[in-house]
Amino acid sequence: HMDALATQGVSFTNAHVPAPICGPSRTAIMSGLWPTSNGIYTNAINYRRQMTHLVSLPEHFRENGYLTLGVGKIFHTGEQAIPEGAFDQYGFRGSSSSPFEKEELSTAAQDPFNRVMKGGKEYRLPLNGFPADRHWRSTNTFDWGPVDLPDSDFSDTQKTDWALAKLGEKHNKPFFLALGFDRPHQPLFNPPRFHDMYPPETVKLPETVPNDLGDIPRAGREYALAPNTSGLHRSVEEYGQWDEAVSSYLASISYVDDLVGQVMAALENSPYADNTVVILWSDHGWHLGEKEHWGKATGWYESTRIPFLVMPAKDAAPDGFSPGTESARPVNLLDIAPTLADFAGIPARENWQGNSLVPLVANPAREWQAWTHTTFGRGDHTITTERWQYLHYFDGSAELYDLENDPHEFT
Numbered sequence: 015h016m017d018a019l020a021t022q023g024v025s026f027t028n029a030h031v032p033a034p035i036c037g038p039s040r041t042a043i044m045s046g047l048w049p050t051s052n053g054i055y056t057n058a059i060n061y062r063r064q065m066t067h068l069v070s071l072p073e074h075f076r077e078n079g080y081l082t083l084g085v086g087k088i089f090h091t092g093e094q095a096i097p098e099g100a101f102d103q104y105g106f107r108g109s110s111s112s113p114f115e116k117e118e119l120s121t122a123a124q125d126p127f128n129r130v131m132k133g134g135k136e137y138r139l140p141l142n143g144f145p146a147d148r149h150w151r152s153t154n155t156f157d158w159g160p161v162d163l164p165d166s167d168f169s170d171t172q173k174t175d176w177a178l179a180k181l182g183e184k185h186n187k188p189f190f191l192a193l194g195f196d197r198p199h200q201p202l203f204n205p206p207r208f209h210d211m212y213p214p215e216t217v218k219l220p221e222t223v224p225n226d227l228g229d230i231p232r233a234g235r236e237y238a239l240a241p242n243t244s245g246l247h248r249s250v251e252e253y254g255q256w257d258e259a260v261s262s263y264l265a266s267i268s269y270v271d272d273l274v275g276q277v278m279a280a281l282e283n284s285p286y287a288d289n290t291v292v293i294l295w296s297d298h299g300w301h302l303g304e305k306e307h308w309g310k311a312t313g314w315y316e317s318t319r320i321p322f323l324v325m326p327a328k329d330a331a332p333d334g335f336s337p338g339t340e341s342a343r344p345v346n347l348l349d350i351a352p353t354l355a356d357f358a359g360i361p362a363r364e365n366w367q368g369n370s371l372v373p374l375v376a377n378p379a380r381e382w383q384a385w386t387h388t389t390f391g392r393g394d395h396t397i398t399t400e401r402w403q404y405l406h407y408f409d410g411s412a413e414l415y416d417l418e419n420d421p422h423e424f425t
Contacts (some may be wrong), residue, residue, distance in 0.1 A: 017322070019095035021338040023325030024375050028341075030398050031298050032348045033159060034310050035243065037090040039297040039347065043423030044070045044089060046351045046366035049389040051310050060095040069363065071351045072100040074191040077359040083180050086194030097402030105176040110171030111162055111196040111266065112203050114139065119153040119201070121146050122132035132312050133163045139201070141182040144253040147245040156245035158202035158255075159260030160209040164310075167238070170195050174273045181280045182219070184274060188287075188358070195273065199267035208265035208272075217264070220304045227306060231411030233394070237312045244301075245403040260302050270314070291357045292325040295347055313396040313405040314423055316416075318388040323348070323377055326357060332376035341378030344398055345371060398422070 032042035037057035038049045038302050044061065045052050045068045052068065063068065070089075072082040076099065087103030089095050093106045097357035112119060118130045118139060124146065128139045140146070148156065177193040197204075203265035219379040227235050240247075250256050274294065281287055299317045301307040322345065327334060355362045356370040373380060390397040393408030403423065405413040415423040 015273050016294065017303055018323070019274065019278060019292065019325060020323050023323055023337060024335075024378055025340045026322040026343070026345050026371075026374075026397070027347050028269070028322070028343060028400060029347070030386050030389065030396075031320055031324035031414055032346060034279045034312060034388060036221075038086075038389070040088070041065065043297075043347050043350055046071065046324045046348065046363060046368060048367055048387075051367065055389065055392050057090060059090050061124050062097050064407075065097070068098050068365075070100050072126055072190055072192060073097060074080060074351070074355070074363060075247055075358070075360070076100070076102065078358075079187060080358075081185055081189040082192075083177075083189055083277055084192040084194075086170075086192075088121055088192045088194040090216075097110050098282045100388075102413050103180075105173060106169075109195060110155070111161050111168075111170065111199045112199075112201050113167045113169075114203070116153055119155060120144070121149060121151060121154045121209040121211050124154050131162075133167065135162060137161065142253070142255050144249055144255070146325060147241040147249055148207060155201045156241075157200065160206035160260050160265075161203045162206050165205055168269075170269065170273060174276055176416050177277060178280045181277070181284050181286065186287075190354075191279065191329060195270050197270045202262035202266050203264070204265045204269045204322065209261065210266045211268055212264045214261045217257050217260045219256055219260060221370075221422050222304065226424055229425065231407060231409075233407035233409055233411055234313075234405070237390075238305045238307045241310070243311050244307075247306040247308055248306065250303065256303060259308075263300070263302060279408065287330040289330065291327050291354065292309040292351060293354070294321065294323040295333075295350065296320040296322075297347070302316045313388065313390040313394060313413075315403055315417070317390070317399075318396055318398065318403075320336070320347070324353065324371060326375055327371075330357070332372055334376040339378045341374050342400055343374055343378070343382040343413050344384070345369075345374070345381075345382075346386040346388075358374070 031039050033039045033049050037059040038054045041054040076082045082101045083103050084101040130137045135361045140157040143156050146154035157305040298310045302317050349371050352362045352368050356372045385399045397404045401418045403415045
């Protein structure tokens with residue numbers, strides 16, 4: 015379904031994040047400002063409390079006559095972080111990607127296992143069978159596996175149903191609808207049919223080389239080996255779970271793909287089929303063992319690059335637009351706000367630091383800025399061009415990769 019969406023728009027194949035972790039990335043997108051301008055570098059962010067001086071993206075559309083609708087993970091953390099003026103109607107945040115309650119995922123309860131009854135079935139958590147590496151966390155989310163419960167028990171389905179209902183309503187003014195899936199966020203729990211699509215023994219694992227960390231600075235090795243956002247690669251290998259983990263990640267993507275298909279089908283069957291712009295994006299990338307890392311929050315390609323699809327409204331596509339095209343120009347999620355404003359014909363905010371991508375939607379190969387950048391910590395930045403990726407750490411150390419001849423960044 016995401017492939018089908020790409021045939022109706024432009025796929026930006028060299029799109030990167032302003033920050034490779036949820037909170038800073040979403041704060042940048044919603045504020046229109048780089049992390050170095052808004053001051054947010056970690057997930058310790060509550061937009062409502064900390065960004066009161068900045069008008070958020072949905073607020074801007076609301077101020078310009080739009081009905082604003084939202085459900086799911088849009089701003090970071092829960093409902094209490096959403097600016098009061100952001101949405102006319104907001105559904106709910108949901109419970110991450112897990113059908114289990116936070117207490118059932120408790121690290122303390124999983125000592126070594128927590129037996130949980132759900133839908134008349136018993137589950138032994140963690141499903142992957144090994145203890146949490148982030149033992150200081152209250153919950154263990156570095157887990158994966160099929161969970162045989164109805165789709166309606168999973169919050170991503172619940173959010174989609176809310177959005178489908180809104181697409182089925184009659185709106186008397188233009189609307190801004192934000193639908194935030196959690197997947198493929200960990201824990202990687204999904205209905206069994208999606209896991210059945212990827213038998214672990216058939217999964218292709220990421221390409222790696224021995225001692226890949228041997229030629230990078232100390233700061234890079236610390237980013238790679240610290241289980242800050244996930245778990246340890248050595249644990250995945252020790253417990254023989256690499257195939258299963260990648261299989262579950264793919265299952266999570268296919269679950270989201272199914273939901274995207276439902277949304278696009280509802281849009282096509284609605285009165286809004288021809289005058290709606292669709293943008294699909296992810297807030298950061300994810301390592302599945304590359305550089306001996308699991309999770310996000312690094313400056314490498316696996317963390318910084320994301321899928322980014324833009325489908326202009328059918329009755330208002332820019333001159334020159336050709337559906338199903340790709341652009342290799344370096345772009346950033348910070349470009350979402352000015353792009354949407356440009357498509358909608360409303361003014362961009364003066365402080366927004368991204369660029370409208372409408373000219374690239376019209377001509378994906380046109381001349382463009384030569385680079386974009388990602389901030390993965392205070393003083394830690396990545397610059398990405400069409401060929402190169404340069405990482406600069408807070409201590410002055412650096413890495414340079416030739417993406418054309420070394421796409422996996424081994425050297």
